[in-house]
Amino acid sequence: MAWFRSLLTRQHGDSAHPQRRATDKPPTERRIRQQYERPTSFTNLLPWLEYLSATQCFLLDDGYSVGALFRIATVDSDARSEVFLSELRDKLQTALISLPEELENPWIVQLFVQDEPNLAYLVDQIRQYAQPRARGSRFSESYFKVLEDHLAAISRSGGLFEDQLVTGGPWRGQRRTVRATLYRRRKVSQQAYDYYHISPEDELNDVAGKFSTALLTAGIKSSRCNGQELYEWLFRWLNPNPVMTDGDTEALLKQAPYPGDSDMPFGHDFAECLMLGMPHSDAQRGLWWFDGLPHKVITVQALRNIPAIGLFGAERQVGEHRFALFDRMSENTVLSMTITVKAQDAVRNHLAQVQHGAVGDYPEAKLAARDADKAQMEIARHNKLFPVQLAFYVRGDSEAALHQHINQLHSLLLANGLQPIREADDLLALDSYRRNLPMAYCATHDQCEARRSRLMFSKQAANLAPVYGRSTGTGHPGFVFFNRGAEPLLFDPLHSEDRKKNGHALIIGPTGAGKSATLVYLILQMMAIYRPRIFIIEAGNSFGLLGQYLQAHGVSLNQVTLAPNVDVSLPPFSDALKLLDQSLHPADDLALHENADGCVELSDEIGDEEEGNDDDQKVDSGSEDDPDSDDAVRDLLGEMEIASRIMITGGDAREDERMTRADRLLIRHAILLAAKTVFEAGREQVLTQDVVDGLRNLPGLSAQRQERAVEMADGMSLFCTGLAGHFFNRPGSRWPAVDVTIVDMGILAREGYEDQLTVAYIGLMNHIHDRVERQQNDDRPTLVITDEGHIITTNPLLSPYVIKIVKMWRKLGAWFWIATQNLEDFPQASKRMLNMLEWWLCLVMPKEEVEQISRFKDLSAEQKALLLATRKSPKQYTEGVVLTDERALLFRNVPPPLALALAMTEKDEKARRHQIMQERGCTELEAVNVVAEELSRLRR
Structure with a gap:
């Protein structure tokens, strides 16, 4: 055991006095510096x-x-x-x-x-841009999430x-x-x-x-x-x-x-x-x-x-x-x-x-x-x-x-x-x-x-x-489009810095151009940012699903279809009693004179009012030359005269050509007489029958003029019975004050009902104006959107009416948007109405449609080239050009899949939704979400 004790003693000594191995070298400053050496810092x-x-x-x-x-x-x-x-x-x-x-x-x-x-910044920018009344609402937050997912998909x-x-x-x-x-x-x-x-x-x-x-x-x-x-x-x-x-x-x-x-x-x-x-x-x-x-x-x-x-x-x-x-x-x-x-x-x-x-x-x-x-x-x-x-x-x-x-x-x-x-x-x-x-x-x-x-x-x-480069717009994300390089192209017709005159707009695109999808997308965008009051006048139930979607996300809705079994009344003379409150009637300066032959003539005080068959009508003097003039005053009697002429002539151009200035004066006197009669009777609204009676009972007329007045009364009587009487000869009531009102013209959009369609449109515009006028002091804008304008607004007498009523909307914060498939059906008399609209959104313009635009708007060679350059790729994008007095921008519309799914109205698209509803036992709105998911996967 001696050798073991010797080994332990030696190990204990080595640990108490450690010795360096022969292979070890003493540390030097150079070796220490080498241990801390690193590459040159970038x-x-x-x-x-x-x-x-x-x-x-x-x-x-x-x-x-x-x-x-x-x-x-x-x-x-x-x-x-x-x-x-x-x-x-x-x-x-x-x-x-x-x-x-x-x-x-x-x-x-x-x-x-x-x-x-990275386009994530754009959603944050839109959130900040949204008005306080819309920011944080259930609908806005839901839509911003849809938009965020859409932009993320685009940016991948x-x-x-x-x-x-x-x-x-x-x-x-x-x-x-x-x-x-x-x-x-x-x-x-x-x-x-x-x-x-x-x-x-x-x-x-x-x-x-x-x-x-x-x-x-x-x-x-x-x-x-x-x-x-x-x-x-x-x-x-x-x-x-x-x-x-x-x-x-x-x-x-x-x-x-x-x-x-x-x-x-x-x-x-x-x-x-x-x-x-x-x-x-x-x-x-x-x-x-x-x-x-x-x-x-x-x-x-x-x-x-x-x-x-x-x-x-x-x-x-x-x-x-x-x-x-x-x-x-x-x-x-x-x-x-x-x-x-x-x-x-x-x-x-x-x-x-x-x-x-x-x-x-x-x-x-x-x-x-x-x-x-x-x-x-x-x-x-x-x-x-x-x-x-x-x-x-x-x-x-x-x-x-x-x-x-x-x-x-x-x-x-x-x-x-x-x-x-x-x-x-x-x-x-x-x-x-x-x-x-x-x-x-x-x-x-x-x-x-x-x-x-x-x-x-x-x-x-x-x-x-x-x-x-390419245009990126004004930077105000009211409308969010893209250019061909996939950069966001932003502008906002409702922003005071973007519009020079007004926020009125024309959206034009031929069949298959994606007009409905574009409109649905713009309505979603406007509702999320501004929370405006929206009135949609359409034909064909293109916005029914949109209405359901809005209502499901906290937006109040009133959806009406004009049909014989629906209790809807649109009396065109409902505001006639207001004429009695005016200190000076527009007709007070008009006088009837009979010449030696017994024919009625108008005195010189009538001024320069328009002829009914003029191509470029002047519907009143002064401010009418400038539809956006600040001194615009509503001409109630002139508006009602136009409605009367449409009912008397049935919208027939040949009948309207027979209408003389003396006839128009008779119509105005009949309206005033009807208003006076209704007021004395203690009733609240003037009906079409009252104006018919006024024409029949105008005092002091010669036999020849009496015969003409009765003839006009007979023509207007067609609107006092039957389907027309159902819509236009019953007292009307104010519609509920909701966020969105959708009116489908229903049966009136069919062939043969053109005159009733026009009068119904006038009645709707009267109702909308009444609502806008009553709420003019709040900070909430109003959008009045007319779809299928080539069907609804092509009567030559309607454009003067639209000018009369819309020219006052700028001060009231209401904007008139009209969408149409083409301009071919618009008469030349519509030129002033169309020129009143500052914003023209033209989708995928063929050459013949560019020529139609030239009828109503002066186009430079560059603007024509821009319009002709637009293209559409199915299920991918639709291109268009926005034209204003100051800019012409080529944009590409690539809306979220949800907007496309809500705008699907073709037969095969309806069939697909129905199939999903049957397979999953879900509602039509839930089927829309499924279709949107399918579109999203298809894009991937």
Whole structure:
């Protein structure tokens, strides 16, 4: 056991006095430093140090220079002429050459364009835009959830559908965002400060203000961005697939929002806040990896030919398809265009060196000398020569996907006259990636080391600038449509800044154009945002399901169908007693005179009232020339005269041509006599029979005039019995005060009932006006929507009536919308009524319908081209053009599946709903939700 005790003693001694193994080396400072070595920080290569909120400037990494960030609104180039595009290019060129030139440390302008696929912001924007009376309501919240799901489906990777008809590519909801930076790296020296006598911030703001003004003169709107906007832009860029939120960058951004502009901790670095993952690079492949996704920049080496105006953003016809070049870029591609405002003296010196060096008789020397001479002449014509660098940031889910995107980009660039540097030949790919980031470009480095920029005339640079695009509307999300690039196109006829005169609208679309689906969608949108009172006058029960849906979500409803067995009365003379309250009757100045032949004549005091058969009628004087005039006063007697004429003539044009001015005077006297008789009898309403009796009993008429009065009374008597008497010769009562009233014209919309249909429409409008007038002092708007206008409102006598009553609605907050399949059935007398409507929404216009529009509205060549360019792809989208006095916008309507399901009225669509109801034992409204889900799956 001695040997065991010896072993324990030795081990105890070793533990008390440990000894280093022979292979161990003593620690050194070098070895300790090696343990803490790490790759060079990517954020140390980024130029942003701090945002200076007081001056709206970004302090750059030298601690002295500053830069500015702008958001640029693209100019609508849809169906624009080459003359317009050339003028826009020239104005943009003027803005570029107006920037000051510096021999040292020149000004640098960078332009960035990318498609941002997240449309979640739009739902939040609409929620905030909703009026307080609608915000938080059961219906609004339900609809906003539908809209949120719809926008998420549109924005998903790969797009909602493949647009084979127009663009030939995927249609994915996004915002095409154009940003610009303006900065100059100034040297930190007392001499520089003394020379300018202003700080870098003041110098930048002075130049930025002038540049923004120059852009605005060109029709290009810009706005200054703050620190949060740069932070959120680059945060999404540099954290594309965060692990902690399962790849959801938006969720990560909510967890790590912009820290603010004040009360920052000591040592705060703007750039360090932008990345939460560890990036790494592959110098051999020229790749940067962010969150495990490969990124690369592709630099353009040279121009193969002069670029077309708006090369990247303007639509062009290529074969069977029409698209903008940037539409074909892969998802998440970013274009960076850097323009160095180099002093032209230095450029001229460079050209002079080329000229002096181009000696000899060999062709290359002669060509170089000639090109230098031409460049000198262009500069003399103010077509300045600037160094320009074009770069494209490309991203992929894998290296294979990235290379596929790069190959696609190379093909697009070569086909459009741009020569990119091949992947294998770009030795500075990693450096170029960071140098082309916002405010990171260094002109001195490029001139001496990288040599990636190329001299380009300012006119060519203006051609390439990504400011040409598609319209995105006014930004007020009352109507939410899209353009062909899947950007939201927003405008609002009810917003005071969007409308010039009124919110009246015409929605026109031929059969199959999606007019009903568009109307249903717009009604849902308006109800969610404004909670207006809505009156829908239709023929065919196209809005029955919509009414059920609204009622199921807390919207009060009154739904009526005009039928013989329905207790509905629409007396056209219900307001006649109000004539007795007026201090001066409109007919007081009218007098009857008999001439020597015993014929009745009208005195000269009648003025310039219209003839019944005039094509372009004047229904009254003064304010009638301007339907929106502020001094409009309702002409009750004139409205009732029109209703009487329709009943007397049956709407027959030949009968109405017989109507003289003297006949009209008899009608007016009969209405007044009927009102007086009813008042004396103590009754509350004047009926049609009372006016008939008034015509028969007019006093003081000659035999000839008495015969005419009786003849007119006999014609009107047809509206006192039978079905017409049921609707028009019974006392009427006020309808319930509800949110939505839907009136189906029912039997009156059939052939042979045209006169009764017109009189019923007048009765409805009288009822609506009474309601609008009684509630004019609240802040709730009213929408009066007439569907199937080509059936309901084509009587020549009706348009003067509509003008008379609608012209007062602007002050009362009521807006008249009329939807129709075509304008062919509208008489020329409707011109003034249609011109009163400021907003024209024209869906999928064939050539013959464009010509019909020209009957009523003056169209420019560009507007005609825009109308003819509209297309429809079944079960995908319907295109249209909104025309106002100030704008013409091409839009694409892609409504939520729910709106489509509610608007389905075809036989096969009804059969499908019935089948679902039978299979599931559900209600028709529940079947609508099932159909909406089927449509949603079909789009996937």
